[in-house]
Amino acid sequence: MKIAIVGAGMAGIGTLRYYIDHIDNPDMEIYMFDDSNAAGTGYPFGPDDDALLLNQRLKKMTLAPWDDKKEYVKYLKKNNPDLLKHEFITRPEFGEYSKDVFSEYVKDSRVTFVPTVVDDIDVIEKTYIIHADEKYEVDIVHLCIGQLPQTDIYNLKEIDKYIATPFPIERNSEVLLNAKSVGVIGTNLTSLDIIMYLHHNNYKNDILVTSRSGTVPFIRGNEAEVDIDVEALKQNRDITIQTIVDIFKEETKKQGIDFHLLTELNDMPVLDSLTYQLEHLDTLGVVQQIAEAMSEVLREVWNHLSIEDKKYYIKHIKGTHGQLTGPFPKMTAEKIVELIEAGQLTYVSGVKDISYDDEFVINSEDGSYSADVMVSAVGPNLSGENLADENNASPLVKTLIEKGILQVDELGGIKITYPEFSVISKAGVLDTMKLYGNLVSTTHINNSGVNLILKKIPHSIDKIIQ
Ligand SMILES: Cc1cc2nc3c(=O)[nH]c(=O)nc-3n(C[C@H](O)[C@H](O)[C@H](O)COP(=O)(O)OP(=O)(O)OC[C@H]3O[C@@H](n4cnc5c(N)ncnc54)[C@H](O)[C@@H]3O)c2cc1C
Incomplete structure (x- = not known):
């Protein structure tokens, strides 16, 4: 079994360690590809200025959500206990941990790290040819390539400043x-x-x-508990976006919060909105906890919703939902x-x-x-014809779309099966080519978080091994 992991950021490290810790195969060969500067940290967590903070509380961060949710806290206790006094730490500090985990796993004799970016992949029957410093023939490919470059909305890329x-x-x-x-x-x-x-x-x-x-x-509110039966809702295959919105409204009302507050905050000048939020961190915490629960439900039921519901969510709700579930300190x-x-x-x-x-x-x-x-600071453009075009350039993604190996999803992003994360090529489903992260965030909805991406990797690997 020869495996290629393209990208050694968070998803790549997660994939590598799941194979090493959970797949019992002394003969497997894993080839991991990335630029040597990015390997071990990916785009957001590399060495950089101390002003860049994690947007999650440090105790929620881990690179082994399936084995040990407290792994990062334990790592800090051993290596840098002072950091545990802080609620939010810097992204480069988290990157030191990810780099250590990567260095540990890459030592395994079955792993070869290739310090080169992959620029093309051929699919030949049941095997793949990876084009990097040389060609590698493998049976399984995990594309862990993170996000596309940020989009250049106003076509300014030629200007020096x-x-x-x-x-x-x-x-x-x-x-x-x-x-x-x-x-x-x-x-x-x-x-x-x-x-x-x-x-x-x-x-x-x-x-x-x-x-x-x-x-x-929005600002991250104080920690709160809400009473929503997320597990039962996740099993409800008849759920619609309207049901989810109704539950959200009902829950906020039960907690004495007017749902219209969110629109009002967005209509205020930024200064007024932030000042109000700073004075109401308990209220914000509750609303964010409800939004988080709804997000958890949505991620499970998303692929059972009608296309109209999905489009409605993306157009009318996703923005505010994202403000609540991706808050800042x-x-x-x-x-x-x-x-x-x-x-x-x-x-x-x-x-x-x-x-x-x-x-x-x-x-x-x-x-x-x-x-x-x-x-x-606009993020990548995942929509249709703009995906990986010259203002959103990513050579590998562009090449794989041109070859029909990757296809653009109707909602934007790249088409995969869920929850297997198998690429749906023009020729059909590639059961042994997986893609995770931002590029599949229209199928693995609202997945912007290390834990969220990593949690899905075990099932996708187990399916191949079966
Ligand atoms: C600015 C910013 C801040 C963030 N802050 C947080 C946070 O605080 N907490 C949180 O949970 N999430 C945060 N996120 C979300 C975060 O992106 C994900 O949680 C996580 O980094 C995604 O992991 P990934 O493996 O998909 O991408 P990355 O970690 O970026 O890894 C992708 C890797 O693939 C490599 N690669 C790309 N193309 C190729 C190729 N052709 N060949 C070989 N290698 C390739 C890249 O060099 C990179 O190393 C943040 C995101 C951004 C953009």
């Missing part, structure tokens, strides 16, 4: 910290990272955070409030266009603004 990929942010320090002003495209978690990086490094000039919608993720919010109040940070919404004419010109419904340097 445009930063298309913010991380590692230290690589961009000179341009950012010497800028007369910094513009950021997008208001999601990456935009908060950029603001916190600038603040942490004593940047004193203007920061403009621009977007079409103007919505910012309170201490970040406090800093953002300080920066807005000091007049250093401005949120510009209703953006129509951004162009370049000696400086970046942001054309919005409220008027025109300018910035010296512009950073993209």
Whole structure:
């Protein structure tokens, strides 16, 4: 049994260790491919500035969700007990643990790490040819390649002062910290990272955070318990999006919270919304716990929903649901409030266009603004014809789509079977080629989290072995 694991980030490490710990085969050969700088950490958790925080409480992080949910806490007790005093730690700190786990497992004599990116794969009957530094013939492929590059909405990629990929942010320090002003495209978690990086490094000039919608993720509320029978709901095959929304509304009402609060928060200026949230962290915690429970249900029932329901969810609900299930730490919010109040940070919404004419010109419904340097924080574009096109370039994904090995799903992302995660090629299902992570997030819905991705890997491997 020859296995290729393409990508040595979180999903790749999870796949590797599941084979080593749970598949009893002394003869298997595992080839793992990645750029040597990224191997062991992936995109978000590599060595970088201390301003970049995990968006989950550290006790929720583990690289072995199937064996030991407390593995990371135990690791810290042994290696860096001081960190356990913190609720949120930095992403590079988590990356030290993932790198240690990777280094440990890669020592197994059945594993070969190939420090090269894969640029093509051929499917020949029941085998695969992996094109890297040389060609490798294998029986099983796990594509653990993370997310596509961030999309270049305004076609700015040729401009020197445009930063298309913010991380590692230290690589961009000179341009950012010497800028007369910094513009950021997008208001999601990456935009908060950029603001916190600038603040942490004593940047004193203007920061403009621009977007079409103007919505910012919510602050992580206080921990809360809610009484929802998630297991029973997961088994309900007749569930619809309306049922899920109704349960959400009912639960918030039971807890004395008006469901309309979410729309009201999104309609407020960012400063007012954050100030309100900071004063109501208990309320937020409860709503987030309900949203989390709904997310857990949704992930299980998603592939039984009608296509209309799925489209409705993606268009009307996913955004707010994501604000609740992907929140950011309170201490970040406090800093953002300080920066807005000091007049250093401005949120510009209703953006129509951004162009370049000696400086970046942001054309919005409220008027025109300018910035010296512009950073993209918009995430990848998974939709249809844009997936892996020149503004979302990923050579391997583009090549595999052109060859019909990967296909774009009707909802965006790449088509797979669920819960096996087998690639659905033009020629049919490839039972021994798996794909995990952001590229399949229209089938493995709302999967942005290390635990969420890793939890699904055992079943997908067990299915092959059977
Ligand atoms: C900025 C940011 C912050 C995040 N913060 C958190 C957080 O705090 N907590 C959390 O749980 N989740 C967080 N996430 C979500 C996070 O992306 C996932 O939880 C996790 O990193 C995804 O794992 P992955 O293996 O799919 O991707 P990655 O960990 O990024 O790994 C993909 C790997 O594949 C490699 N690769 C790509 N193409 C090829 C190729 N052709 N050949 C060989 N190798 C290739 C890449 O170099 C990379 O190392 C964050 C995401 C981002 C973008």
